[in-house]
Amino acid sequence: xxxxxxxIPSATIREITGEGPKEISTADFFAGKKIxxxxxxxxxxxxxxxxxxxxxxxxxxxxxxxxxDAIACVSVNDAAVMKAWGENAGTSDTxxxxxxxxxxxxxxxxxxxxxxxxxxxxxxxxYAMLVDDGVVKQLNLEEPGSxxxxxxxxxxxxx
Numbered sequence: 001x002x003x004x005x006x007x008i009p010s011a012t013i014r015e016i017t018g019e020g021p022k023e024i025s026t027a028d029f030f031a032g033k034k035i036x037x038x039x040x041x042x043x044x045x046x047x048x049x050x051x052x053x054x055x056x057x058x059x060x061x062x063x064x065x066x067x068x069d070a071i072a073c074v075s076v077n078d079a080a081v082m083k084a085w086g087e088n089a090g091t092s093d094t095x096x097x098x099x100x101x102x103x104x105x106x107x108x109x110x111x112x113x114x115x116x117x118x119x120x121x122x123x124x125x126x127y128a129m130l131v132d133d134g135v136v137k138q139l140n141l142e143e144p145g146s147x148x149x150x151x152x153x154x155x156x157x158x159x
Contacts, residue, residue: 010108012025035069036130037071039073039074039106042075056128060095076124103124
């Protein structure tokens, strides 16, 4: 499992842009920027939609004031679903929605969760991290079924 002080592993994530789906290497995405990254088990799911995503989107200005260049949400969903979720939530202007459709990035981080008993397959654990130029500076990992320390509000207190 990734730890504070370690470099984000090499993987490919996806985002839908105006030109369509775009592959992005994690090395390029995190290079030279301070990113507030959070992961959810699934787009459009109850806690993720009602609490986790809004806790970052509603604090976008506060993150910028603390020197954060971007807020990004990643989930083991496809890029079209992530784009639709951001649009539906009204967060497209504040949160970059990243797809880890095959879970490659999530596995590389060591943060995969087996949710097959709930019919969700292999997903990501819920977490938030502060990444500065590709290096993890803060990691807030939730226990299964919990939400709190991975919230945008909590991560803001650690910057």
